[in-house]
Amino acid sequence: MSYCGILFGIQPNTNKTNMIEIKDLHKSYQMGSNSLHVLKGINFSVKAGELVAIMGSSGSGKSTLLNILGMLDVADSGEYKLDGVTIKDLNETKAAKYRNKFLGFVFQSFNLINYKTALENVALPLYYQRIPRKERQEKALKYLEMVGLKEWSHHLPSELSGGQNQRVAVARAMASEPKVILADELTGALDSTTSYEVMDLIQKINDQGNTILVVTHEDDIAHMCKRIVYLKDGVIIKDEKVKQVRASEYV
């Protein structure tokens, strides 16, 4: 898949520095008079080029962790460094700029804008980077081609299958050339065959040196990553490297 590297123009971070560094992260939610302590001191780091699964049952705090990593939510205490930049004191404007520059999101429910075509959806993060329209569309088309949907670029999300929609979402996450891609239950709404197709795509993107974090509760999906972080009741109970199962074996 070496042609992809040329295509993406991404330089893999070879010196394996820490892309994500988290120290003693705490987060609790106020539920009326009760305080719900969701994250109880998370410490972990992700090196550039890793493909990490965060696993846990519902209520384990994995989504909260991902939201904090994605700057959609703010931790109560602790330190968060993204590619050496300390993320703190975020207001909405700053958070939006960081998200735009550093992060790509893939969601369980795709979260595509329903009145925009696949191409326009992929081009949207680039719009917020103030990239001119023509360049935006060229780039978006390039990433759609990468996920194998070039022929579908002018279709609305409603005209595409679930797997196709998720591939559009992946292309959109890639389009802004982020430092880290965060995927929240990205196969949650897909059947297993389609899930493996999408995971195959994720693996290929990772092969190019992109750092990817996948939140999942499915064991088979987790084992398609290179490392699994098990979360339970707001703490990491296990953090292990695994032998990657290639999704292409199932496709």
Added chain:
Amino acid sequence: MRFLFDKNTWQEIFGSIGKNKTRTIITVIGVLWGIFIYIVLAGASQGMDNGFEKNFETVAKNSIWAWSQSTSMPYAGYKTGRSLRIKVGDAQTLANRIPEIQYISPVNTKGVFGGEAALGVRGMKSNSYPVYGYFPVIAKMATQKIYDGGRFINEEDIEQARKICVIGERTQQELFDKDEDPIGGYIRVDNIYFQVVGVHKFTQTTPFGTDGDIYMPYSTFKKLYNTGENAQYFTIAAYDDADVVQVEKDIKSVLKSIHKVHPDDERAFGAFNLGEIFNKIMGFAEGITFLSLVVGLATILAGVIGIGNILLISVKERTKELGIRRALGATPKEVRILIILESVFLTTIAGIIGIILGAAVLSIINQLTQDIEFPYTNPTVPIPLVIGALAVMVILGTLIGLIPAQRAVSIKPIDALREE
């Protein structure tokens, strides 16, 4: 303000409103209707205003006619019921004592207020016509439309008491043949030959004018009918900025002092005050204009509030979309601008279409009222009012857009994304 001129911003906005067509159309209709009503009402009231103005355009709007009657109170040794006669010389006294008077001219008539009309004869044709003795200055107070080739009475006519006359349109039709040129022709008025120097078109220049009459120089009239220094009435025009009610009072009190009439005698002198009536009518027209302005603006306001309402609902519908945009890097400011610009853009477009439709309807009304006897002319809305209305709409559109825009950014992106 850079975003306003950013092509990308507008592409985003066109994308958003173009792809939600039903919402866009419903939104637009509210404001469109508002501005349409406003334009039609404002134009119609302006048309009525113009119509009234036109009805009065041939006569000085500050005109007053004053005449003498008989006393109703004894004064200075005179008994009550004394019949009064205004004199030619009174005109000069009035002009000297009342600075607001621009023009004043005595008029004598025969056959207008009772009395026998003059017999006009030409060859075998004859009829009776009211006769007016005029000074040339009359033309300055009541526009005289004289047909081509003719002229009005001039100063020399007065000095030499020439036997010339200006005849009405109907007089011409009755005494002359159709293809005959009346100018230079002679008619006999009460057995004296007069040369016709002009034919006047009928215009309502006095409350009692007609088109079948004969005008002659004042001095000629005086000789012909032995009126001496007596005058029948004064035609008076006050300056435009004068208070016509006060001028009327002054005229009467000066006349009373000249003719030794009790200052409180209300019946000694009569007057017809066109200025006062004109002011009342124009006041009415202004009231209508004001009313239409208020109604129109209220309708626009209702329309804009409608836009705000629909945008508020649409923001709720679009919570997820806006959450996605923010997750992808839209700053709160960019989201706010997107919503406000949508509001302003829709309001402006609706406004422009409304103005065009309103103008179209006004022009149709204008066509329909062209030939009917109704004070309605040239219904237009002044450009400043149109621009003002547009400005009001853009401002209101911005203000009303602030509410949904604020709502859009008040939801955290994480909550917005969770919304299903």
